[in-house]
Amino acid sequence: MEQPVFASDESIRLSSLLELMADGLAEKDFCVIDDFLTGAEVALLRDELTAQYLHGLFKPAGVGKHEHYHFDQKIRGDQIRWLSRESTPQQCQFFFDRLENITGFLNQHLFLGIRDAEFHFAKYQPGSFFKRHRDAFKNDGSRKISMIFYLNEGWLPEHGGQLRLYISDPQGNECPLDVFPVSGRLACFKSDVVEHEVLPANRERMSVTGWLKNADPFLFQ
Numbered sequence: 001m002e003q004p005v006f007a008s009d010e011s012i013r014l015s016s017l018l019e020l021m022a023d024g025l026a027e028k029d030f031c032v033i034d035d036f037l038t039g040a041e042v043a044l045l046r047d048e049l050t051a052q053y054l055h056g057l058f059k060p061a062g063v064g065k066h067e068h069y070h071f072d073q074k075i076r077g078d079q080i081r082w083l084s085r086e087s088t089p090q091q092c093q094f095f096f097d098r099l100e101n102i103t104g105f106l107n108q109h110l111f112l113g114i115r116d117a118e119f120h121f122a123k124y125q126p127g128s129f130f131k132r133h134r135d136a137f138k139n140d141g142s143r144k145i146s147m148i149f150y151l152n153e154g155w156l157p158e159h160g161g162q163l164r165l166y167i168s169d170p171q172g173n174e175c176p177l178d179v180f181p182v183s184g185r186l187a188c189f190k191s192d193v194v195e196h197e198v199l200p201a202n203r204e205r206m207s208v209t210g211w212l213k214n215a216d217p218f219l220f221q
Contacts, residue, residue, distance in 0.1 A: 014098075018105040021188060025145065026110060030165055030177075030189035037149055037184045041094060046151040048092050049081075049121040049206055057081050058123060063133075077128030078198075080120040083208070095119075095149075095208065102147075103212055112144050112212070119147075119210030124161065129200045132166070135211065136192035143191035145212040150181040152206055161201025163187055165194055181205050 017033055024031025037045070052058065058079040064070055085096045103114045135146045148163065155161075162178040165187075169175050179187045181201075189196070191211055198205075 014101065018102065021102070021186075022106060022109045025106070025188065025190060028167070029193045030167065030187070032179050032188075033186045034182065035184045036186035039184065042151050042153070042183050044091050045095065045149070045208060046153075046206060048089065049123065049151065049208075052081050052121065053079075053123055058121070061122070074131075075133075076130045078122050078124045078130060080122050080209075082118070082120045083210075099212075106145065106212070113214050114144055114212045116142075116213040117210060118213065119208055122207045122209045124198065124201060124205040126202050126204060127200050128198075128205075130198040132164075132195055132197040134192065134195045141192060142213045143211040144214055145188055146191045146194075146196075147186065147188040147210060147212065148181075149208040150183060150185045150187075150206075151208065152181050153183045155180055155182050159201050159203050160199055161203075161205045162199045163196060164199060165189060165196050167194065181207060 017036055020033055021031050024033075058081045060073075061076055061078045061080045062070055063072060063075050083095075085093065088096070099117050099119070103117065106112050107114050135143050137143075152161075157180060159180075161181050163181065165177045165179065167175050167177050178199075179185070
């Protein structure tokens, strides 16, 4: 039988995870942390994602920004639903509380000047993908940290669907790193540094994905 987690224990656990995140971003520009979300938290978010999807609230995701925004399934095939604290049920409010904890910690330790966040549910149907790209837009450096929280129970390597991070070694050689979308796992990286892509999977793939941002795109550049 699973033992209860007391508030003090959870606080210690989260502090340790935040330290791992800050160290990884500072030293390597990315970090992958298993069990960042508990099984119960994953279940709540996955249930809410599924309910919103069944209610027809998801839309195909586009690429580009403003006048350059368009849809191209040769580049990107996921469907998304933007999130806000106001439209999210009480049982999932913990996610926004967690983002506030992350933002405060990273601002204190990495001096990122994060002032905003935008996140969405993402659902990839089998065979869908997202071609190699970087999350930062031209003339807009507001996205500082990209974050993906995975919600997929029972994910196996043969299911595919990796997040492929294009990382460089100390000699400058490109060394792709594959991150499988395992339940509870967090992958995060510097939005303007790390190129990445989502490889096709043979089962549906679910996540909460988004960015910690600077409200002013020209601040701290």
